[in-house]
Amino acid sequence: MNVYEVFLKKDGKDEFRHAGSIEAADPDLAMVLVRETYLRRAEGDQVWLVDRRHVVASGPGYIDPNADKPHRFNDGGRVAARRKAKRDESGAAR
């Protein structure tokens, strides 16, 4: 048995989105079975199946160091705080 990752696309500009996975003996059977498992209520009008063995996946811990870099999360907060401090300073001087 193989596992296939299921991607559905709705009508319009939406992109294909991951919806889950399905186990089947071959791609043809997977395509037959995915229709009533994932698209019974026309949840999309197109479906992609990707053999999980063809997915290039990251190893454990590969991404972790990037979780500790607040300087890459630029929400403008520090600049805003500095500008406010500057404003308060000049206001006090007047």
Added chain:
Amino acid sequence: MSAGRRDWSAAEREYLLAFADDEHLMGQQHTEWIGTAPFLEEDLAFASIAQDELGHAAALYELLGDADDLAFRRDADGYRSCALVELPCPDWAEALARHWLYDLAERHRWQSLGAGIDDRLDGVVARARREEEYHRLHAAALIGRLYGQDGDAHERLDAAVRSLLPFADALWEPVAGEHEAHRAGLATVTSAQLRARWRPEVEAVVGPVPWDELANLGQDARRQRTEHFASLFDRITEVFRIDPNAIW
């Protein structure tokens, strides 16, 4: 050009009723696998197919009268179903084999109904033909995969197909009213011609079949119910009988 609604002759009714009854009982038989099919995805697929078949039956019944009357309030004698759809198939291999044999046949039957006779019939046919494509694909994918293997899957499926073939082939015995339905354009192809299209499709998968040696179910089999009908009909009407006048 709009065909409007046709006032069906008695013969045309018989012809449509035979098809509707097959669809009704086939759908019912399939629903009995809900929750017990071998795996979840197949459970869903089979249940969907069952729903489609019951929908076809309801739509055909509506052409002829009140669907509830025809589905639930008729005597066994009034049914025109073939033996194939009345048989119990408690083994999954049998249920799958029947699904395959039946849907191969059903596709030909939908394609053989004439267009432009009745507006509603045209609508039913268009819908059913689209749905049948999936039924055929589903059956072919499973049968192709399992039949092509060595060992248990092949043997069980082959035994199931062989045991069902006499009943499946008898589905093509001329239906009462067929001659007139053919003349009126309701049937564009005779049962004999459809049988001649169906048989090679079966043989393409299971190999040569000695058609002439299959057990003969007798003439006019659709006018007699098999011994299995009573219990099947009992299950069909189980809920209905609790309150026949309930509004759903």
